[in-house]
Amino acid sequence: MNWRMGIVAALAVLALVIGLARLEEPRADLVMRDALVGQTPVTVMHLPEAEGPVVVIAHGFAGSRQLMAAWQLSLAHAGFLTVSFDFAGHGRNPVPMSGDVTRIDGTTRLLMEETGRVTDFAVTLPGAVPRVALLGHSMASDIVVRQGLADPRVAAVVGLSVFSAAITPEQPANMLILNGQWEGALRAEAVRVMAEIGAAEGETIGTPGAGFARRAAPVPLVEHVGILYAPAGMQEAIDWLGASLGVTPKSGPVNLGPWIIVTLFGVVLLMRPLARLLPAGAAPWHPDRRLFWALAIVPALVTPLILSLFETRFLPVLVADYLALHLALYGALVLAAAAWAGGLPRLRGWVWGMALALYGIAVFGGIMDRYVGSFVPHPGRIAVIAAILPGAVLAMLADAVLSEATRAALWRRIVARGMFLISLGVAVALDFERLFFLIIILPVILLFYLSFGTMGRFVGQRTGSVVAVGLGLGLILGWALGVTFPMFDPGL
Secondary structure, eight states, rough: OOOHHHHHHHHHHHHHHHHHHHHHHTTTTTEEEEEEEEEEEEEEEEOOTTOOEEEEEETTTTTTTGGGGGHHHHHHHHHHEEEEETTTTTOOOOSOSSSSOOOOIIHHHHHHHHHHHHHHHHHTTTTEEEEEEEEEETTHHHHHHHHHHHOOOEEEEEEEEEOOTTSSSSOSSSSEEEEETOOHHHHHHHHHHTTTTTTTTTTTEEEEESOOOEEEEETTTTTTGGGGOOHHHHHHHHHOOOOTTOOOOOOOOOOOOHHHHHHHHHHHHHHHHHHSOOOOOOOOOOOOOHHHHHHHHHHHHHHHHHHHTSOOOOOOOHHHHHHHHHHHHHHHHHHHHHHHOOOOOSTTHHHHHHHHHIIIIIIIHHHHHEOOOOOOOGGGGHHHHHHHHHHHHHHHHHHHHTTTTTOOOOHHHHHHHHHHHHHHHHHHHHHHHHTTTTTHHHHHHHHHHHHHHHHHHHHHHOOOHHHHHHHHHHHHHHHHHHHHSOOOOOTT
């Protein structure tokens, strides 16, 4: 390792140390504990000897308690007793989602009941009073609206990225609606809701805590996920809940977003000097331009067309069974065509691929699990991960062939990965009713390419091993998908 790599390693370690220190700092002054409400995992956060009302915090589809940590930390430091939880089928909740997802008296009712049980637990906390606020993001915005109407203890509702048919001009009586500035459709719905009571976005009708009150506000410069780390939105909620619940906030928002980026940047950057410890390898197979275009386009378009002809439900996880088959078929088609053209990769480098996977899952994933979102599976997810892994490995091996272990020209890498995303988009278009949840995975895969894909690139640039890159990224992708998609059993 030369002196330049030494500097890179030092910068990576520095980013990790600073980032982790700043992420841990807001936790130091709080009372924090995990508990179970039945089988629902919950996290309690509050200031020492805090007394007063409770805020119950609910995550969105494919989310977890960890994803709501910035909001929970902010509200806990402000002086509220806070409880977050993993919905059925999410995070480390071992109970699958169930019921009919298309009916209010199906899955929605069951999630409302779970929210009610968590609320029952929350009001028994030492110092808690039976006066509650509910805060929910995306999917959970509808749940907290409906549960707020059903539970007389609920004095205020805060919805993030809101859409709920239960919102009327009269109900909920005390509600704050927050949408990201770049959430066009949801902001339009909020504008419609406010127009029904003669108000505009950004206006407040009534006084929180004194009868009817409602406000819909855009959170600047964020979208559906960014709103979970936006201090401006958190300040709006702190002020609203303070007025609604009779609490004088003790502090403002906790800004975790930049430090999460710094920390994960350090993890990714550290892989560069680590990869230099691997043996240098020769350039992999290079298909000519015409063959490359055929390999990139034909399997991507053929895969969803073939799968549309068959039943693809075999896993107790929403759309993950289809995704597993899509990954496997796409990967198999690319690899078969590459083998026919004489470009099947040699098995050199599988040990390096395993090392890449271990680093990605244990180090990057460990940090993700503590500060961003659930990455550690409960035992019920092991079989799901095992079922997804073969397809994920095949797809990432195909990606590594097309990208020449990431040594290909930038335009080739963009085309190959762009066509795979288009392939998933075609699948959604062919069966929107069942596969529309795949839309959620598209930005996740894009982030996968930017983070884990960069780590794989460091390995590929050094070794030239298609197997190392494909196997490593495939194992990480299979793991990530297996711990993210909600477990689901409609028969429960």
